[in-house]
Amino acid sequence: MQLYKNQQLKIYNSLSGEKEVFKPVHEGNIGMYVCGPTVYSNVHLGNVRTFMSFDMIFRYFLHLEYKVRYVRNITDVGHIVDDVDDGEDKIAKKARVEQLEPMEIVQRYTVDFHDVLNQFNFLPPSIEPTATGHIIEQIEIVNQIIKKGFAYERNGSVYFDVVKFNENNHYGKLSGRNIDEMLANTRDTDGQSDKKNPQDFALWKKAEPEHIMRWPSPWGIGFPGWHLECTAMSTKYLGETFDIHGGGMDLKFPHHECEIAQNEACTGHSPVNYWMHANMLNLNGKKMSKSTGNNLLPGEIYSGGSPFLSKAFSPNVARFFMMQAHYRSILDFTNDGILAAEKGFNRLMEGIDILKELQPNSTSSIEIASWKQSCYEAMNDDFNTPILIANLFEGIKFVNLIKDEKETLTASDLKILTETLHSFTFDVIGIKDEKNTAVNSDKLDGVVEMLIGMRNEARANKNFALSDQIRDQLLALGIQLKDGKDGTTFTV
Numbered sequence: 001m002q003l004y005k006n007q008q009l010k011i012y013n014s015l016s017g018e019k020e021v022f023k024p025v026h027e028g029n030i031g032m033y034v035c036g037p038t039v040y041s042n043v044h045l046g047n048v049r050t051f052m053s054f055d056m057i058f059r060y061f062l063h064l065e066y067k068v069r070y071v072r073n074i075t076d077v078g079h080i081v082d083d084v085d086d087g088e089d090k091i092a093k094k095a096r097v098e099q100l101e102p103m104e105i106v107q108r109y110t111v112d113f114h115d116v117l118n119q120f121n122f123l124p125p126s127i128e129p130t131a132t133g134h135i136i137e138q139i140e141i142v143n144q145i146i147k148k149g150f151a152y153e154r155n156g157s158v159y160f161d162v163v164k165f166n167e168n169n170h171y172g173k174l175s176g177r178n179i180d181e182m183l184a185n186t187r188d189t190d191g192q193s194d195k196k197n198p199q200d201f202a203l204w205k206k207a208e209p210e211h212i213m214r215w216p217s218p219w220g221i222g223f224p225g226w227h228l229e230c231t232a233m234s235t236k237y238l239g240e241t242f243d244i245h246g247g248g249m250d251l252k253f254p255h256h257e258c259e260i261a262q263n264e265a266c267t268g269h270s271p272v273n274y275w276m277h278a279n280m281l282n283l284n285g286k287k288m289s290k291s292t293g294n295n296l297l298p299g300e301i302y303s304g305g306s307p308f309l310s311k312a313f314s315p316n317v318a319r320f321f322m323m324q325a326h327y328r329s330i331l332d333f334t335n336d337g338i339l340a341a342e343k344g345f346n347r348l349m350e351g352i353d354i355l356k357e358l359q360p361n362s363t364s365s366i367e368i369a370s371w372k373q374s375c376y377e378a379m380n381d382d383f384n385t386p387i388l389i390a391n392l393f394e395g396i397k398f399v400n401l402i403k404d405e406k407e408t409l410t411a412s413d414l415k416i417l418t419e420t421l422h423s424f425t426f427d428v429i430g431i432k433d434e435k436n437t438a439v440n441s442d443k444l445d446g447v448v449e450m451l452i453g454m455r456n457e458a459r460a461n462k463n464f465a466l467s468d469q470i471r472d473q474l475l476a477l478g479i480q481l482k483d484g485k486d487g488t489t490f491t492v
Contacts (some may be wrong), residue, residue: 002028002065009064012245012328012382014252015174024243025273030061030068032241033234033272035251036128038075039109040090042080043116045296045333046288047282050248052279052319052430053327053383053403055122057246059428060379062123069239072125076106076132077213078205079226084267089223092213102213106132116298119315121432127237131229135215138224138232141266141478142203142217150265154194156206156220160261164200171199171261174275175253201258203228227258233261235271243320245272281322282332283308296333304474310335312475313342316431320345323385323429344393345431353435354403354423355418359407366398368413372420379428388424395421434478448479453487455481 009022034054037043043442051072061068079090094101131138142158145151150165151158162171166179182199202225207214214221234242239261247256256275263271280287286294296306304312321341371394378387395417402414403405409417419454426433451470458466469483474490482489 004028004066007064007376009378009380009399010382011274011276014277015270015272020274022243024066025239025241028064028067030244031238032058032061032068032070032244032379033230033238034070034125034244034245035230035247035255036073036075037109037113038079038090039106039113039154040079040094041109041447042297043077043109044317045283045298045301046248048116048120048298049281049331050228050278051117051122052120052322054246054276055117055343055403055430056327056385056428057113057220057276057383058123058125059246059430060383063071063423063428069233070125070127070485071127071129073230073231073233074110074128074130075226076110076130077102078131078224078229089211089213092211095212106130118297119298119302120319121315121430129237131224131233131235134229134236135224137218138158138238139204140226141228141232141262142224145262145265148265148295148342150261151203152196153219156205156222157194158219159195159200160203160258160265161196162201162261163197165261165265167265169261172253172257174260177253177257196274201225201227201254203262206471227255227262229258230255231262231266234259238367240267241269241271244274244276246276246278250275258414265278278327282330284334285332297309300384301338304476305472308335310339312480313338314478316434317342317345319430320348320389323419324389326382326384326386328382344389348392348396348425351437352401352421355421358399358402358409360411360414362410364409364413365407366401366409366413368398368409368416371395371414373396375420375424385429388429392421392424448474448490452481456488459487 010019011022013020020292032054034051036051037047041345054070054072058068076091077089081229086408091102091105095105098105145160146153146158149161151160162179163183165171171179179199183197203430204217204224205222206220207222211223213223215223235247245259260270260272263269282288283294283296285474286292288295296308298318300306301309301313301318302315318337321333321338322331324341324344371391374394375388375391378384378391379385398407398409398417399421400407422433425431451474455467455470458464458470474481480491482491
């Protein structure tokens with residue numbers, strides 16, 4: 001029998017504002033859609049935290065033996081600067097500034113996105129569709145919304161009629177906003193916009209002659225609105241009604257609110273049963289921002305190349321640090337915080353390493369089954385990883401007591417302890433099991449020694465840029481160089 005049949009999972013639904021017992025549309029199967037990155041710049045640490053939260057959720061569903069279709073999109077067109085309809089497409093703007101083709105920008109930052117997530121041991125989604133790969137589907141949805149009377153065309157652009165939709169529906173139910181208040185607090189833009197109402201949003205935008213991302217449509221040459229792609233791709237791969245839609249807290253409004261409106265306008269019913277939102281990541285008590293300099297890139301964690309950090313930290317430690325906070329709580333990234341997380345991580349890994357040395361006994365003095373269930377209860381309570389980690393440390397306490405011959409476990413109970421610690425640490429939280437990563441150490445030693453020689457030669461020639469590059473790239477791979485009076489050594 002599948003594990004999920006013995007566990008009652010509760011999920012906080014942003015739509016109802018309550019924890020609800022999870023019941024998938026189709027028993028044993030889960031459809032989950034998560035809004036992916038807009039690939040016009042390097043992925044930042046706040047993005048990583050959001051995607052890591054849903055990676056953990058995906059992992060727990062798999063652990064419970066659900067069959068999961070996890071769709072996470074790539075936004076490669078249509079995301080407007082400042083999220084306003086009259087702005088400029090973020091990717092088109094970047095391409096114009098750097099004098100590159102838009103798809104060169106997309107390729108560069110999609111590769112960066114995947115590289116960063118691989119460093120943090122993410123599982124790949126089941127499907128990773130792109131907005132540009134689904135233009136036909138988006139045009140068809142616009143046609144359907146126009147036919148239902150909830151959209152109108154003006155000068156080659158198509159807008160969603162929020163006021164018309166709100167006559168018999170509730171625009172604002174996810175974010176808790178009131179349409180009358182929104183309209184009252186919006187400047188009058190008569191003569192400045194093609195919209196009937198300020199709150200209307202673009203489904204399709206007319207492309208001006210200088211706009212480099214453009215497609216033919218029934219309304220002329222243009223490009224899709226930002227919100228439209230997720231409606232098209234989620235329903236194509238998961239159906240008109242699916243289980244979970246996730247994203248960052250900042251996407252509640254307008255993005256997810258508009259998605260709900262588009263879906264309901266097309267089908268007459270809500271598209272998603274459980275809306276989930278991961279919270280923000282701050283740095284030293286303040287919002288992360290490139291413009292203010294209060295910013296930390298993922299690569300700076302494991303290179304140590306940031307003034308905010310006293311040393312380099314492995315991606316495993318960074319992941320463990322983030323899992324110590326609940327996905328719906330704001331997490332403050334500090335040097336002291338990740339130093340403390342590193343100590344806890346090392347203690348957890350040392351305890352797991354001791355497991356294989358333990359000898360079984362004829363009796364058990366620890367109630368291991370109830371401890372195991374406490375791990376499930378933590379995750380079943382809206383994926384409460386902080387409580388789960390506390391329970392894992394309780395398991396490590398058992399390990400040390402058994403090692404010191406103060407407690408005992410039978411062979412079967414010792415197997416439960418071992419399997420539970422391994423499953424929740426490596427499979428659910430997503431820590432990479434580096435002890436079991438196969439490495440040919442002789443060949444590795446030879447390659448690293450060769451690179452150390454190249455680095456020494458670069459330093460002798462005062463080519464410090466190359467020297468630093470070799471050091472940083474080795475560190476990104478988990479190999480740390482240490483310079484001493486007797487030469488350079490390395491640790492993996």
